[in-house]
Amino acid sequence: MTTPATHDLPVVVIGAGPVGLAAAAHLVERGLEPLVLEAGPAAGTAVLDWAHVRLFSPWTEVTDPAAEKLLAPTGWTRPDDATYPTGGWAERYLQPLADVLGDKVRYGATVTGVARAGRDRIVDSGRDEQPFTVHIHTAAGTEERITARAVIDASGTWSGPAPLGANGLPALGEKTAADHIAYRVPDLKDPAVRTRYAGKRTAVIGSGASAFTALAYLADLAKEEDGTHAVWILRRGIGANTYGGGEADQLPARGALGLRAKAAVEDGHASAATGFRTQTVERAVDGRLVLVAEDGRRLDPVDEVIVLTGFRPDLSFLSEIRLGLDERLQAPTALAPLIDPNVHSCGTVYPHGVNELSHPEQDIYLVGMKSYGRAPTFLAMTGYEQVRSITAAIAGDREAAERVELTLPETGVCGGAGLFDKPDAAQAGDSGGCCAAPTTLQIGIGTPASTGGC
Incomplete structure (x- = not known):
């Protein structure tokens, strides 16, 4: 079979979330043909899963300019x-955008593999001249x-929550207590959910x-239902930045959320267990769960466990593609040092685009939450800028x-909660950091910017 000339082929975008649909909008603006593949039945299927949670960022910061141009007519x-949207963002913004794109978006299409046509991961000969084949x-x-x-992977990390075990693997007994x-x-x-925790x-x-x-x-439930209590388990201790920036946080919704968590502890609706690294989940005689730490400490039995220790990217369907990823964060190699929560501080992250997001395999990009791998600090605005830069590169506008x-x-105080658009999607539950750039920046990609202090 003869493959079409590469320039006549569509750019496949994986995921009809905010960044994926923004990528499609920028491709249309560039006169390129996008094909968005969404595994779910609607735009922003993952976003709809947290429709009950409010974002940190106001509406002005969670819509993409190219997308708004498509929507305007x-x-x-x-x-x-x-105002601050909730996960209803999907219904009020993402689905209308997908509707405008029409048949450029396909639902119920799960990507199972991406490769160079006729070339597995090993073959060098003629590799860059071959188009991609996307298996769905x-x-x-x-x-x-x-x-x-070309392929733009905006599939996010929502499908890969991190396990309970402190070593990154499931704790002993975690699966049987699922x-x-x-x-x-x-x-x-x-x-039904309320009954589970009340x-x-x-x-x-x-x-x-x-x-x-x-x-x-x-804590709100505890005020209405006697006996409701939370045991807050932290792998580290409680310090000055544990609850984020509070009233000093320039993301007011995030600061307010940290203060609510602090009040939950101070009002007795939650108790904290610090420096607790879970190793084992045991069943008590009454069927409840007992968490055991690496140091042998055992907590009193609990009825339920909510694990919010981050998310991980699914790289399984990219196994035949040559990616350049950091061995720790699973983020693009050039991007990882800028977002590493082990060393990241406000002034060390600068705007990034195609250069930081490129891989040894040409014309494939991980964008949005997935581009950050396991790192915690990400904003929708960052993803929109990523795809603007990438689509320009694909179009030949270097x-x-x-x-x-x-x-x-400006993101307020460094450390603690980290910087997120949606508060229930922290990618690294025990990591912190922030990035600040209170002014419009026009710089060459790869050039550090002077940013405001947190």
Whole structure:
């Protein structure tokens, strides 16, 4: 079979979330043909899973300019810039955008593999001249192959929550206790979910925004349902920055969330177990769970466990692609030092684009939350700038690809919760950090910017 000329092929975008759809909008603006493959039945399927949680960023910071241009002729207008969307963001912004893109978005299309046409990972000869072949499994149970000129993977990390075990692997007994362990912030407005936690003793593991959200929700429930109590398990101690920036945080919603978590502890609705690194989950005689730490400490039995220790990228379907990833963060090699939570501070992250996101395999990019691997600090605005730069590069406009124009909010105090758009999607529950750039930046990609202090 003869493959079409590469320039006649679509750019496949994996994931119809905020960054994936923004990528499609920028491709359309560039006169390129996108094909968005979404595993779920609707745009932002993963976002809909946390529709009960409010974002940190206001509407003005969670919509993409190219996407708004596509939406404008439909009469769509951005909600009040001063308000904060919830996961309903998917219905109010993402689905309308997907509807405008029409048949450029396919639902129920799960990507199972990406490779160079006729070349496995080992073969060098003629590799860069070959288009990509994208293998998908459809909702109807069929398999298909799509040929693409480039691939933008915006599939996120939502499908890969980190386990309970402190060493990054499941704790002993974690899998057998799965019926009492959740890896998402609970929606306590759902009657069935509320019943699961009402009047119960629940362990909340993690120190990021996700954990703050869960603690705040459980504290509210405790005020209405006697016997409801949270045990907050931290792998580190409680310090000055544990609860984030508080009133000094220039992301007010994030600061307020940290203060709610602090109040949950101070008001007695939650108790903290610090320096506790879970090794084992045991069943008590009454069927409840007992968490055992690496140092032998045992907590009193709990009814439920909520694990909020981060998310991980799924790289399994990219096994035949030559990626350049940092061995720790699983982020692109050039990007990883900028976002490493072990050393990251406010002034060490600068805007980035195609140069930091490129791999040994040409024309494939990981963007959005997935580009950050296991690192915790990510904003939707960052993802929108990533795809603006990448689509310019694919279109051959290197000047625009090299230029970064980005406005980021001042993020307040460093450390603690980290910087996230959605508080229940902390990628590293025990990591912190922030990045600040209070002014519009126009710099060459790869050139450190002078940023404001946190």
